[in-house]
Amino acid sequence: MGLGTWSFGGGEYWGPQSQADVDQVVGRAIELGLTYFDTAEMYNAGASETSLGLALRGRRDHVIIGSKVSPANTAPAVLREHCEASLRRLQTDRIDLYMVHWPIHADSIRHFTKDEAVIRQPPTTRDAFLTLAALQREGKIRHIGVSNFGVKQLEEVLALGVTLAVNELPYNLLMRAIEAEILPFCRAKGIGIIGYITLMQGVLAGDFASFDELPPIRTRTRHFSRRRAGSRHGETGFEVETMAALQAIRAIAREESVPLSDLALAWALANPAVNCVLAGCRNLAQLEENTRALRIELADRTLGRLNTATEDLRQKLGPNPDFYQGTSHTRIW
Ligand SMILES: NC(=O)c1ccc[n+]([C@@H]2O[C@H](COP(=O)([O-])OP(=O)(O)OC[C@H]3O[C@@H](n4cnc5c(N)ncnc54)[C@H](OP(=O)(O)O)[C@@H]3O)[C@@H](O)[C@H]2O)c1
Secondary structure (H helix, E strand, O other), X not given: OEEEOOOOOOEOOOEOOOHHHHHHHHHXXXXXXXXXXXXXXXXXXXXXXXHHHHHOOOOHHHOXXXXXXXHHHOOHHHHHHHHHHHHHHHOOOOEEEEEEOOXXXXXXXXXXXXXXXXXXXOOOHHHHHHHHXXXXXXXXXXXXXXXXXXXXXXXXXXXXXXXXXXXXXXXXXXXXXHHOOHHHHHHHHOOEEXXXXXXXXXXXXXXXXOHHHOOHXXXXXXXXXXXXXXXXXXXXXXXHHHHHHHHHHHHHHHHHOOOHHHHHXXXXXXXXXXXXXXXXXXXXXXXXXXXXXXXXXXXXXXXXXXXXXXXXXXXXXXXOOOOOOOHHHOOOO
């Protein structure tokens, strides 16, 4: 299990986040044996890296830091500057795993920058990854990774002779798209998988009767109707199927006497093709709760029941893990 630090530093998406909580969470996570800490330059405009860097003072050598460069910042000279800036914010001389946050093309870049010139003429994948390889040779980064890359996009990078350590992707009971193509491909090529959004940002942890009770920011994926606030996928959604899957998962949790969030995390941890499962923890209570899942070993029968309970939804959502954009304008291929 790795620690997701998107909320660190506080910001528009997750709201305020105190450094005192971050210090406690990071310290206790290390005590509990967590070694991987996941951040990105775009999380709260660098504040997540800064906050993590502060919390890791004096214990940096105990952990593996993963950070991500925005695809908009991958032209060679820009990439070098942004890597240096991340190093400074993290107060370290090397980033253990440096990922390109999303594939490098106009449709994904427009979510990271308003600079029309970069959107019109994005950096090339070749230039970006050859620069990353140079940064690796220089010791600024230890491993090169990607995030949200599909099979064709991975093939393009591998053809450059670059070794990819990791592909970081959404993976939870209600988001199983990667199982179809990306996971088997990565496994065959020796690319590790880090799963994010394991608790579906709280949907797989909370007790609510209707999706209307969720903050709008959590109902923008293709599971939900395009009529939900902030939705941009333009599709009908699968709210009935999503609620049915959730109710079935909740019933299994009750029968097994396991809290829902533990079940969701333990299910992801049980997949041998997933090397690391992230949990976003904002305070000590969430960290203690989420790491409980490390002590749970679900029986094959329970895993089978969970897979069956979510199979219909998996089929309906299809094999594309871009859950925020419609299948006709996906950013992942
Ligand atoms: N590579 C990428 O494109 C990408 C995208 C997204 C995330 N990530 C990474 O993955 C990490 C985790 O993903 P995520 O933060 O989106 O989602 P997540 O881990 O599914 O959900 C985390 C959120 O759920 C709530 N929560 C956590 N534990 C809980 C518990 N035990 N009970 C109830 N609520 C709980 C917290 O929010 P509240 O307290 O506010 O409810 C927390 O911030 C991120 O921090 C980031 O490092 C990567």
